[in-house]
Amino acid sequence: MAKILVVTSGKGGVGKTTTSAAIGTGLALRGHKTVIVDFDVGLRNLDLIMGCERRVVYDFVNVVNGEATLTQALIKDKRLENLYVLAASQTRDKDALTKEGVEKIINELRQTFEYVVCDSPAGIEKGAHLAMYFADEAIVVTNPEVSSVRDSDRMLGLLASKSRRAELNEDPIKEHLLLTRYNPERVQKGEMLGVEDVEEILAIRLLGVIPESQAVLKASNQGVPVILDDQSDAGQAYSDAVDRLLGKEVAHRFLDVKKQGFMQRLFGGRE
Amino acid sequence: MSQADLLNQDPVFQLKGSMLAITVLELAHNDLERLEQQLAEKVAQAPNFFSNIPLVLALDKLPAAEGILDLGELMALCRRHGLRTLAIRANREEDIAAALALDIPVLPPSGAREKLVEPVEIAAKRKAEKPPEPVVKPTKVITSPVRGGMQVYAQGGDLIVLAPVSAGAELLADGNIHVYAPMRGRALAGVKGDTKARIFCQQMGAEMLSIAGQYKVSEDLRRDPLWGDAVQVTLSGDVLNITRL
Numbered sequence: 024m025a026k027i028l029v030v031t032s033g034k035g036g037v038g039k040t041t042t043s044a045a046i047g048t049g050l051a052l053r054g055h056k057t058v059i060v061d062f063d064v065g066l067r068n069l070d071l072i073m074g075c076e077r078r079v080v081y082d083f084v085n086v087v088n089g090e091a092t093l094t095q096a097l098i099k100d101k102r103l104e105n106l107y108v109l110a111a112s113q114t115r116d117k118d119a120l121t122k123e124g125v126e127k128i129i130n131e132l133r134q135t136f137e138y139v140v141c142d143s144p145a146g147i148e149k150g151a152h153l154a155m156y157f158a159d160e161a162i163v164v165t166n167p168e169v170s171s172v173r174d175s176d177r178m179l180g181l182l183a184s185k186s187r188r189a190e191l192n193e194d195p196i197k198e199h200l201l202l203t204r205y206n207p208e209r210v211q212k213g214e215m216l217g218v219e220d221v222e223e224i225l226a227i228r229l230l231g232v233i234p235e236s237q238a239v240l241k242a243s244n245q246g247v248p249v250i251l252d253d254q255s256d257a258g259q260a261y262s263d264a265v266d267r268l269l270g271k272e273v274a275h276r277f278l279d280v281k282k283q284g285f286m287q288r289l290f291g292g293r294e
Numbered sequence: 295m296s297q298a299d300l301l302n303q304d305p306v307f308q309l310k311g312s313m314l315a316i317t318v319l320e321l322a323h324n325d326l327e328r329l330e331q332q333l334a335e336k337v338a339q340a341p342n343f344f345s346n347i348p349l350v351l352a353l354d355k356l357p358a359a360e361g362i363l364d365l366g367e368l369m370a371l372c373r374r375h376g377l378r379t380l381a382i383r384a385n386r387e388e389d390i391a392a393a394l395a396l397d398i399p400v401l402p403p404s405g406a407r408e409k410l411v412e413p414v415e416i417a418a419k420r421k422a423e424k425p426p427e428p429v430v431k432p433t434k435v436i437t438s439p440v441r442g443g444m445q446v447y448a449q450g451g452d453l454i455v456l457a458p459v460s461a462g463a464e465l466l467a468d469g470n471i472h473v474y475a476p477m478r479g480r481a482l483a484g485v486k487g488d489t490k491a492r493i494f495c496q497q498m499g500a501e502m503l504s505i506a507g508q509y510k511v512s513e514d515l516r517r518d519p520l521w522g523d524a525v526q527v528t529l530s531g532d533v534l535n536i537t538r539l
Contacts, residue, residue: 173442176460180441195438223476226439226458 025133028140029158029196031182033174035145037166038203041239042261043142044072045250046162049265051106052250055137058097060128061111062154063144064119070110073100074246084112087124093131102251107136117150129157147181156187160197162230162268166204167216172224175200179225199230201264206235207280218278231264233257234277319377320352321368324360330371337375344376353384354403365392431469440465440479447485461501470494480504484529493527494539503536505529510536 030043040063047059061069064084070076075098081091086109093109100106109128112119132139143154155161161182165175182196183189189196202221209215222229233239238255242248250265252258256277263273321329337344349372353363369379381399384390393400431451440446440455442462447453453467456474463479465471470492471483477495484491484506491505499522501512508529515521515536524539 173461176442177462179439180444180460180463183438183441184444224460224478 025136026138027129027133027157027159028138028162029143029155029160030140030162030164031143031151031155031178032145032164032171033147033151033178034166034171037164037171038233038239039145039164040068040072040142041243041249042162042164042201042203042233043069043140044248045258045261046265046268047138047140048073048100048103048106048248049250049261050138050140050268051100051103053265053269054105056105056135057138057140058107058109058132058136059140059142060109060132061142062120062150063142064111064150065113065116066144067111067113069142070098070108071246072243073108073248075100075108075110076246079110082110082112083128084115084119086128087120093128117144117148120150120153122153122156125153126157147177151178152181152185155182155196156185158182158186158196159188160199160268162199162201163225163227164201164203165221165225167202167206167210167218167221169216172216172221176225179227198227199268200225200227201230201233203233204235205232205277207278211280218275229275230267231260232275232278233260233264316348316350316380317377318350318352318383319372321356321363324356324363326364326367326371329368333371333375333377341376347377348380349377350401351379351382353382353386353389356386356389358386362388363392365389365398366396369396369398433469434467442479467491482509483527489529491529494525495527496524496539497522498525498536503527503534505534508532508534510534 028046030039030046032039043059047057050057059069059073061067061083070079078098081096083096085091086093086096096109098108098110100108129139141154141158144150163175163178165171179198182198186196188194200222202218206215210217218229218232234256236255236257238252238257239249242252249255249257250261253262260277263276266273351368351372356363365382372379379398381401382389382393383401383403384393385403390400433452433454434446434448436446436453436455437457439457440459440463442460445464445466448467448469450468452469452472453465454472455465458475459465459473459477459479461478465479465481466485467483468486468488469483471481472494473481474496476497476499478499478501480502481493481500482504483493487506489506493503493505498515498520500515503510503515505527506529518536520536520538525536526539528535528537
C-alpha cells in the first residue's frame with residue numbers, strides 16, 4: 024500500500040523543498056520506489072534541487088489537464104533507479120489545480136509507487152491545502168524561531184481538521200516534526216529556540232533535527248539532494264530522519280555544541 | 295451672537311428609525327358580515343390583547359373578483375372591536391384611492407414572511423404552563439490539541455480540554471473552561487454573561503483570560519507570580535482573581 028507523505032510548514036523558506044528532495048532520495052536509497060511531486064505551481068523549485076531542471080518536458084498541470092500522461096511527465100532520476108520527480112508548472116498558478124485532478128494523479132501514483140512525497144508550497148491556501156489533503160503522514164518542517172513555530176502550529180491544526188482523513192473520520196494524519204537550520208551554539212546563547220522548546224509547544228513526535236550547514240546551500244546549487252553528501256552533518260541528519268520515518272530507532276545527533284579540539288581552538292578553524 | 299440665537303440652533307427634533315411589532319389583519323374575503331362575526335369570537339377569547347391594538351389592514355391578498363371593498367366600513371368595524379387602523383397594505387388601485395381619500399397611509403405589499411399571531415391571555419398562559427424542568431447541559435470534551443487558528447465553543451455548558459492549547463487558539467464556553475494541559479491560547483468563559491463562570495488551567499500561559507467580558511491579556515498575566523502554574527480564575531465584581539489550585 025502506497026504512502027502519501029506531505030512535507031509542509033505554513034511558513035516559506037524553512038526548507039520544505041530541500042527536505043522533500045532529501046527524504047524522497049533517502050527513501051529511494053533504501054530501496055523504496057519513490058516519487059517526489061512539486062505542488063508549488065508557479066514557483067517551481069524542486070527540479071532545481073533535484074538537478075533535473077533541463078529534462079522537464081511535461082508537468083503536473085499538463086497531467087491534470089490531460090495534455091500528457093503521467094508516464095510522459097515523470098522524470099527519472101539519473102542517480103537512483105527507483106526515484107522519480109513530477110515537476111510543477113512554472114507558467115500557471117495554483118488555481119490550475121483542482122481537488123479532482125490531484126486525486127486522480129495521486130491515485131494513479133499509488134498504483135506504481137511505495138512512497139509519494141508531496142512538496143507543499145508555503146501558505147495555507149489552495150496549493151498547500153491540496154498538497155496535504157490526501158496525505159497519510161505529514162512532515163512539518165520548522166525552524167527554531169517563534170514565527171515558524173506558530174505557522175507550523177496552524178498547519179498542524181489544518182492537518183487535523185481539513186484533510187481527507189479528517190473529513191472522512193478516518194485515523195488522523197501521522198504528524199512528524201522536522202527541525203531544520205538548527206544551530207546549537209545560538210541555542211546555547213539563548214538566541215534560538217531549543218529542541219525541547221519547540222517540541223513542547225507543538226507536542227508532536229520529533230523526526231529529526233537538521234543542523235544549519237554550509238552543505239545545504241552547496242547541494243542546492245549543484246542540484247544534488249543533500250542526503251547524498253554523506254560527509255556532511257546535514258546529510259547524515261537527513262539519513263537518520265529517513266531511518267526514523269521507516270520505523271528504526273536512531274539516537275538524535277547534532278543537538279549539542281561541538282567540542283572544539285585543541286588545535287581548532289588555537290587556529291579558530293572552520294569546517 | 296445672542297443667547298436667543300444660540301438657542302435657535304438647538305435641534306428641536308430627531309429622526310429615528312425603529313422596528314415595531316405590529317399586528318396585520320390579512321383579509322381573505324370581502325365579506326364584512328362574516329368578518330364581524332368571526333372577529334367578535336376572536337376578541338372574546340382575549341379581550342385585553344385586542345384593546346386599542348394598532349393594526350395594519352392587509353388587502354393585498356383579497357381576490358380581485360370579490361368586488362370593491364368599503365374601506366370606511368371595514369375600519370369602523372375594526373374600531374368597534376378595539377383594533378385601531380394605522381395604515382393599509384394594498385395593491386388594488388381602488389383600495390389605494392379609498393385609503394388616500396380617508397387620509398390613511400398605504401404600505402407596499404409585503405414580500406417577507408409573517409408569522410401567525412395567536413392572541414393569548416397572558417394570565418391564562420402562566421397558569422397553564424408548568425415551570426420548565428432544569429436541563430443538564432452537556433459538557434464538551436476535547437482530547438486532541440487545539441492549534442492556533444482553531445476555535446472551540448461549548449454552547450450552553452462547560453468546556454474541558456485534555457490536550458495542549460496553542461497560542462492563537464480560542465476556547466469559548468457559556469459555562470466554565472477546564473484545560474488539563476499547557477494553556478497558551480485564549481479562554482473566554484461565561485461568554486453569555488455568566489459572572490459565576492470559572493477558568494481552570496493546569497499550566498497557565500494564556501494569551502488572554504476572560505470571564506463574562508472582563509479580561510486580562512498576556513502582558514498582565516505574565517506579571518502574575520502564578521504564570522505557568524495550576525490556577526483557577528474567578529470573577530468578583532469586575533476584577534479577575536487568579537488563585538493557585
